[in-house]
């Protein structure tokens with residue numbers, strides 16, 4: 171964390187929410203105050219979730235003034251909420267620089283999951299994904315990601331509480347790794363949001379070396395967006411496969427330092443006539459046989475400009491049956507929020523329809 175003594179314009183101020191406890195210890199030392207103040211600041215930021223430095227009432231005025239000279243608390247506002255009949259709420263979150271990202275609150279009987287974006291747009295060019303059409307606008311900072319979580323929390327219904335967090339929104343989280351890691355540290359630390367890492371899942375389309383780093387750095391759950399059982403098809407559906415082909419991806423998953431009881435989840439979007447045949451299912455069984463794997467079969471949500479269609483339910487169930495017969499754990503993820511543009515990036519696309527036509 172780089173703190174220069176010169177006063178700065180608001181835009182150039184660093185976001186205080188980009189700071190872990192050790193960063194704040196350095197800031198407090200630079201301000202000439204005592205070490206315990208760092209912990210007071212993390213309490214305000216991550217437990218009380220205040221939105222301005224002036225609200226940090228137990229800090230001396232001199233320290234608050236020092237913080238205001240060098241930092242801001244970045245904002246994020248929910249600019250649009252689409253509510254589905256099944257309770258899912260899709261939020262468009264407006265960031266300070268005008269970027270818009272999507273965040274989804276998904277309540278089920280037992281849990282309330284927040285689907286978080288890690289980038290504005292995405293550079294991975296997956297064929298089945300609406301966000302891919304945007305290209306990458308920018309990486310989200312740690313402060314942006316946390317502001318997004320806090321803004322979404324303010325949209326919860328009374329009595330509702332977030333229980334699970336999945337990095338499956340816009341962007342490839344592992345392409346924004348240093349900021350993701352800092353975010354995960356803040357989310358899981360006792361001085362931060364104190365969320366159990368077992369309640370957090372990071373999904374990747376297969377950035378193999380970074381996935382290995384994540385598994386070593388943080389005991390969160392890892393999900394892999396797989397979607398194909400041959401390199402030829404995966405090269406097309408998820409072009410990162412040209413860099414890290416299936417064999418390398420699966421071999422890497424096999425050697426991840428993951429606890430024995432944990433399984434890696436593989437996401438598989440069901441595309442009619444593309445990847446949903448019994449032969450695909452048999453290849454998937456073979457591919458995942460060396461792993462403790464769980465497969466989530468997902469109905470594809472069609473979006474503007476895509477020629478892909480979702481597989482009929484009967485085909486999805488037949489596919490699942492082959493996986494179960496092959497001793498794989500396989501679930502069908504019911505599509506939530508279909509009536510509100512459920513695919514990642516789709517609501518954004520519908521709000522910026524002209525650019526996607």
Ligand code: SF4
Pocket residue numbers: 292293294295296299300301302339340341342375395514
């Ligand atoms: S599926 Fe994920 S990694 Fe692929 S383009 Fe969409 S957001 Fe990016």
